[in-house]
Amino acid sequence: MTPDDFHLSSFLPYRLAVLSERVSRRLSVEYGRTHGLAVAEWRVLVHLLRCGAVSIRDIHNCVNLEKPRVSRAVSRLEAEGLVQKAQGDGDGRLVAISLTDAGRTALADIIPAATRIERHLTDAVSPQDLETFFRVMERMHAVLDDDPEAKPRTAMDLNQNANPISSPA
Amino acid sequence: MTPDDFHLSSFLPYRLAVLSERVSRRLSVEYGRTHGLAVAEWRVLVHLLRCGAVSIRDIHNCVNLEKPRVSRAVSRLEAEGLVQKAQGDGDGRLVAISLTDAGRTALADIIPAATRIERHLTDAVSPQDLETFFRVMERMHAVLDDDPEAKPRTAMDLNQNANPISSPA
DNA sequence: CATTCGTCGTTGCAAAAGCAACGAAAGTCA
DNA sequence: TGACTTTCGTTGCTTTTGCAACGACGAATG
Numbered sequence: 001m002t003p004d005d006f007h008l009s010s011f012l013p014y015r016l017a018v019l020s021e022r023v024s025r026r027l028s029v030e031y032g033r034t035h036g037l038a039v040a041e042w043r044v045l046v047h048l049l050r051c052g053a054v055s056i057r058d059i060h061n062c063v064n065l066e067k068p069r070v071s072r073a074v075s076r077l078e079a080e081g082l083v084q085k086a087q088g089d090g091d092g093r094l095v096a097i098s099l100t101d102a103g104r105t106a107l108a109d110i111i112p113a114a115t116r117i118e119r120h121l122t123d124a125v126s127p128q129d130l131e132t133f134f135r136v137m138e139r140m141h142a143v144l145d146d147d148p149e150a151k152p153r154t155a156m157d158l159n160q161n162a163n164p165i166s167s168p169a
Numbered sequence: 170m171t172p173d174d175f176h177l178s179s180f181l182p183y184r185l186a187v188l189s190e191r192v193s194r195r196l197s198v199e200y201g202r203t204h205g206l207a208v209a210e211w212r213v214l215v216h217l218l219r220c221g222a223v224s225i226r227d228i229h230n231c232v233n234l235e236k237p238r239v240s241r242a243v244s245r246l247e248a249e250g251l252v253q254k255a256q257g258d259g260d261g262r263l264v265a266i267s268l269t270d271a272g273r274t275a276l277a278d279i280i281p282a283a284t285r286i287e288r289h290l291t292d293a294v295s296p297q298d299l300e301t302f303f304r305v306m307e308r309m310h311a312v313l314d315d316d317p318e319a320k321p322r323t324a325m326d327l328n329q330n331a332n333p334i335s336s337p338a
Numbered sequence: 339c340a341t342t343c344g345t346c347g348t349t350g351c352a353a354a355a356g357c358a359a360c361g362a363a364a365g366t367c368a
Numbered sequence: 369t370g371a372c373t374t375t376c377g378t379t380g381c382t383t384t385t386g387c388a389a390c391g392a393c394g395a396a397t398g
Contacts, residue, residue, distance in 0.1 A: 020189035136302040262346040
């Protein structure tokens with residue numbers, strides 16, 4: 001084995017990390033400057049917009065954030081009035097978290113900007129290439145799904161790109 | 170603007186972050202368990218393998234790590250005997266960091282494993298698709314290069330995918 | 339030379355991440 | 369019902385991160 005010519009800049013995990021971090025950072029400039037949000041808060045807000053009143057556990061299972069991180073993000077959002085907590089109906093442990101009007105307003109402001117940034121990125125490539133791009137990402141996820149050493153994918157990330165073969169008939 | 174149907178799981182920055190983090194984590198299982206290394210240490214070691222005796226600043230400019238992070242990573246590596254510091258020849262400020270034999274031995278152990286993981290991922294897609302995948306990544310980088318709000322790319326990441334047109338004649 | 343400016347590496351410090359463990363509230367099974 | 373297990377959300381605590389500022393050294397300018 002001759003690893004002497006191992007180049008970091010052509011190493012797939014490194015490349016992924018660099019691009020991902022650069023994109024995330026560019027995005028966080030947007031919602032950071034305008035609303036003082038961090039990545040965790042942003043993900044929580046977006047998830048709530050789709051799913052209404054949900055528990056911490058549910059958020060954790062959907063947006064790829066550790067449980068304590070979700071808990072603290074929700075606390076911050078609550079302190080800023082973008083989110084409200086309520087006791088779960090049946091289960092006394094569950095907390096029903098939902099957007100406030102202020103939260104919805106903030107999202108209505110941020111989401112267009114976020115979408116615009118995304119479009120800038122995607123408009124630079126052809127639809128076919130973009131489709132290939134996402135397909136490759138999904139294939140890599142599938143490889144990791146079969147790897148016992150890799151962390152499992154969240155339910156939501158799995159369903160998003162569900163394999164048609166494994167769908168119920 | 171109707172952002173009501175904004176899906177996090179189909180949002181490009183989120184997807185990138187999730188895949189990148191999953192891959193990085195899988196990789197760090199490898200060099201973490203075997204040699205107790207973190208991402209920063211891993212990047213520093215790999216860079217040293219290619220570039221010999223270099224300064225903190227040079228590492229910082231090449232492997233996408235903040236300067237203090239490089240400094241501390243080097244300290245840790247030095248404490249473990251994988252790296253050695255020497256006074257720079259001409260400039261008294263510069264520190265010449267280089268691999269020790271133990272560092273080279275560690276790399277000789279880790280790099281094959283890392284390459285194997287990378288190959289698992291890339292073998293799952295066709296060479297054409299993989300080529301498209303990297304080309305799309307490069308296009309997105311190019312978009313960010315033109316965005317004044319985005320952090321500039323490191324010199325090394327730029328040269329890696331240098332645009333032939335802008336090469337000196 | 340002396341002074342000013344820029345650069346190098348390090349350190350301080352406040353914020354965040356990750357992990358384990360906790361109390362509280364179901365669920366389970368006798 | 370009572371003991372045991374599991375799950376939920378939170379909190380402690382240690383390590384890490386990121387940013388700014390610092391001292392040390394060199395280069396540039398007068």
